[in-house]
Amino acid sequence: MALIDVVVSDIVQETSTVKTFYFARPDGTPVGRYSPGAHIDVVGPTSLTRQYSLCSRPDDGDTFAVAVKREENSRGGSVALHELAVGDILQISEPRNVLAIADSATHHVLVAAGIGITPMLSMARYMDVHGISFELHYFSRTEEDAAFLPLLRDRCPEKLFTHLGVDREQQESLLVTALEKAPSDTHVYVCGPEGFMDKAISVAERFVAEAAVHFESFHAAAQADAVQNDSFEVELDGEIYEIPADKSIVEVLDENGVEIDTSCQEGICGTCTMTVLAGVPEHRDNVLTKAEKEAGELIAVCVSRCAGKHLVLDYY
Structure with a gap:
């Protein structure tokens, strides 16, 4: 995927561990608008590529903004970004969206925990300005840890429900209360730590259709060791490629000169998604929805494999 050069135009310390970085084009031209909920790839100072949700105003084309939580136990991406200074140059991708606002919904319930507030912030700001019915449930350990809470309280206080320091059991009860009274054709959007997301998605599917539950995860699914894999073959454009364990x-495909856009290489961004024409995929990604996986018509080729011996693929 093509990358563009940007300059760090501003840095804001949101909490003790979260910074917002504003990116602008070096020549001063607009970076462009994006659809609410979108994310970008950021190539950090250590050349690691990570995905971050955009949290600036979607209709403000001058700059992009991402909020990054410093994770001391990460592989170095967030720590390196926290060392950036205004004026530094780095590269980002064009925005991509796996958490888009559903046009058919009559009401939207946004559920965020911790740094999962970032995609929800852009969605909430857009829906508030455009008069779209929504409510935002924001879970955080403490008020001090809740990035953007003052902004949300200022802009959409009547649509914001803040849940501070509640345990997992209380989280479920609060979500049940929110969703059991939701109007028909409600869609639910979830982002946060893996355990929280699993619980929130499970609760949401008790009240709305599975297809009406949307989520974004930047946590890679655990992958099997190569010794547990089986070899298989992939057919693309009439050519057969042997995929070893x-x-x-x-x-x-890359070794054979077939160009496939990739980014995360961990099954969390959706860049490498391809169409399955024949065969049964063995899904190992964290980006396709449950319905998409059950349909078996798409596959994230950076991590997923074949449940049989032969897959026929096409470009998505």
Whole structure:
């Protein structure tokens, strides 16, 4: 995927561990608008590529903003970004969206925990300005840890429900209360830590259709060791490619000169998604929805494999 050069135009310390970084084009031209809920790839100072949700105003084309939580136990991406200074140059991708606002919904329930507030912030700001019915449930350990809470309280206080320091059991009860009274054709959007998301998605599916539950995860699913994998073959444009146990589909295609857009290489961004024309995929990603996985018509070729011996793929 093509990358563009940007300059860090501003940095805001939101909490003790969260900074917002504003990116602008070096020549001063607009970076462009984006659809609420979108994310970008950011190539950090250590050359690691990570995905971050955009949290600036979607209709403000001058700059993009991402909020990054410093994770001391990460592989270095967030720590390196926290060392950035105004004026530094880095590269980002064009925005992509796996958490888009559903046009068919009559009401939207946004559920965020911790740094999962970032995509919800852009969605809430857009829906508030455009008169779209929504409510935002924001879970955080403490008020001091809740990034953007003052902004949300100022802009949409009547649509904001803040839940501070509640345990997992209380979280479920609060979500049940919110969703059991939701109007028909409500859609639910979830982002946060993995355990929280699993619980929130499970609760949401008790009250709305599975297809009406949307989520975004930047946590890679655990992958099996190569010794547990089976080899198989992939057919693309009439050519057959052997996929050994120790290589992914995208690795083999790349070695053979087949250009497939990739980014995370962990099954969390959706960039490498391809269409399945025949065969049964073995899904190992964290980006396709449950319905998409059950349909078996798409596959994230950076991590997922084949449940049989042969897959026929096409470009998505």
